[in-house]
Amino acid sequence: MRNGDSTISTENNDTAAPGWxxxxxxxxxGPYVRxxxxxxxxxxxxxxxxxxxxxxxxxxxxxxxxxxxxxSRDGNPYFTIYDVTGERPVPIGMSNIIVDNxxxxxxxxxxxxxxxxxxxxATEAIRLTLDYGFHITNLRNIYLSVLAPNTxxxxxxxxxxxxxxxxxxxxxxWLGEVVDHVFMDAIPEDFPGPSVLKPQLGEPRP
Numbered sequence: 001m002r003n004g005d006s007t008i009s010t011e012n013n014d015t016a017a018p019g020w021x022x023x024x025x026x027x028x029x030g031p032y033v034r035x036x037x038x039x040x041x042x043x044x045x046x047x048x049x050x051x052x053x054x055x056x057x058x059x060x061x062x063x064x065x066x067x068x069x070x071x072s073r074d075g076n077p078y079f080t081i082y083d084v085t086g087e088r089p090v091p092i093g094m095s096n097i098i099v100d101n102x103x104x105x106x107x108x109x110x111x112x113x114x115x116x117x118x119x120x121x122a123t124e125a126i127r128l129t130l131d132y133g134f135h136i137t138n139l140r141n142i143y144l145s146v147l148a149p150n151t152x153x154x155x156x157x158x159x160x161x162x163x164x165x166x167x168x169x170x171x172x173x174w175l176g177e178v179v180d181h182v183f184m185d186a187i188p189e190d191f192p193g194p195s196v197l198k199p200q201l202g203e204p205r206p
Contacts, residue, residue: 020082020089022132022196027124028089029079029132036080037061037068039091043113052111052150054172075099076106077137081125083116092116095129097142105141106133122153126160127192134188135197143185149174157184161192 020030032040038061043049045058059067071078081093093112100106108129112122133139144162146153158164162184171181 022128023084024124024128024196026085027121027128028082028084029128030082032071032078032080034068036091037065040064040094043093043111046114049111051174052147054147077132079129083121090115092121093125095125097129097133097137099137104139106139108142108144122156123159126156128196130161130186130191131195131197134191135195141185141187145181145183147172147174148180148182154182161186161190
């Protein structure tokens with residue numbers, strides 16, 4: 001991963017981020033923005049996304065706008081994922097960490113739209129989210145659950161530093177079949193690095 005510019009121009013570019021917090025070689029993390037709500041809604045109501053989440057029906061775009069308002073106030077880190085391999089950044093997905101402040105742990109949720117699938121971008125997006133969660137939010141454990149047939153997702157999580165910790169049997173559905181949930185977690189000591197944040201922020205002063 002490399003250290004890129006901390007901001008990008010949004011002039012004449014309706015899909016560009018107003019700024020990003022972390023940038024890797026091919027992916028950057030920027031903030032949630034309200035004007036992208038219809039894009040978030042499109043990603044979340046894609047049948048492949050509904051399948052992966054085990055959800056049974058899509059929500060209305062108006063409902064997604066209400067969800068955005070609620071998320072902007074709940075204090076958790078939310079990110080828009082951008083593909084930065086071209087001349088201009090393109091939003092391709094989103095990630096967030098649902099933080100439990102009592103235990104300093106968090107649950108990772110990530111979704112890539114059609115624009116970002118099949119190109120190996122998920123692993124870097126997950127690593128950047130972990131980088132922020134471990135080194136800015138100062139979490140000691142980040143965990144997730146994924147439906148067992150989602151083998152591509154499981155591989156991406158493993159490459160990003162997650163390890164398998166167990167299964168919950170017969171707890172989900174995949175194409176009408178009863179399936180297991182796979183549980184995975186990551187801790188700072190296993191972060192595959194290198195960190196993008198640490199070089200940007202420098203070593204702490206005594």
